[in-house]
Amino acid sequence: MLQKNKIPLSLTPVLLTLSFCETAAFLHQTSFDFPWSKESFEALVSLPATVGWIDEKALLVCSKVADEMEILTLCVDPCFRRMGLAEKFLDYLFRYADEQGVHRLFLEVSVQNTAARNLYDKKGFRQIGQRKNYYKTKTGFCDAVCMEKTF
Numbered sequence: 001m002l003q004k005n006k007i008p009l010s011l012t013p014v015l016l017t018l019s020f021c022e023t024a025a026f027l028h029q030t031s032f033d034f035p036w037s038k039e040s041f042e043a044l045v046s047l048p049a050t051v052g053w054i055d056e057k058a059l060l061v062c063s064k065v066a067d068e069m070e071i072l073t074l075c076v077d078p079c080f081r082r083m084g085l086a087e088k089f090l091d092y093l094f095r096y097a098d099e100q101g102v103h104r105l106f107l108e109v110s111v112q113n114t115a116a117r118n119l120y121d122k123k124g125f126r127q128i129g130q131r132k133n134y135y136k137t138k139t140g141f142c143d144a145v146c147m148e149k150t151f
């Protein structure tokens with residue numbers, strides 16, 4: 001059973017490292033139908049391109065290649081949603097992107113995910129495309145919207 005017990009209570013996100021992968025997997029399973037395992041997070045975090053932030057309630061993982069970054073996953077514990085945590089994590093990302101000279105952020109989000117689409121709209125992302133049947137759902141497949149934010 002995955003535990004959420006390794007990170008001291010704090011309001012400041014920390015960089016996602018190998019020691020936080022169990023908590024990352026715990027948070028992921030609170031938010032997705034097909035969550036990533038602790039081992040998947042460990043493999044991801046071991047890649048030099050991966051950068052992420054985590055606290056006890058939220059998680060954001062990205063990949064950085066040259067001056068572009070892609071958001072790989074973002075989730076907030078259901079008990080702590082609509083409190084601005086996702087916005088806070090995206091602001092961390094924007095600050096990091098600015099410091100690292102990143103010029104473009106990219107992501108995919110399910111067309112059915114109103115909460116996330118509203119979040120990304122609010123944070124200045126714009127739709128640049130759509131991918132057919134990109135996500136597996138419990139009942140079939142659904143399309144993804146591709147979004148970008150440029151600096």
Ligand SMILES: CC(C)(COP(=O)(O)OP(=O)(O)OC[C@H]1O[C@@H](n2cnc3c(N)ncnc32)[C@H](O)[C@@H]1OP(=O)(O)O)[C@@H](O)C(=O)NCCC(=O)NCCS
Binds near residue numbers: 031032085086108114
């Ligand atoms: C999407 C998600 C990360 C938002 O996290 P959150 O911390 O609740 O979001 P915030 O409180 O920072 O909200 C910021 C904005 O997002 C939008 N938003 C967030 N939740 C929403 C909801 N349930 N319905 C509509 N809009 C929503 C709103 O525009 C909101 O701004 P507002 O509060 O001024 O209206 C969270 O719902 C989640 O973890 N969902 C499951 C995992 C997921 O879908 N991840 C995204 C995959 S790409």
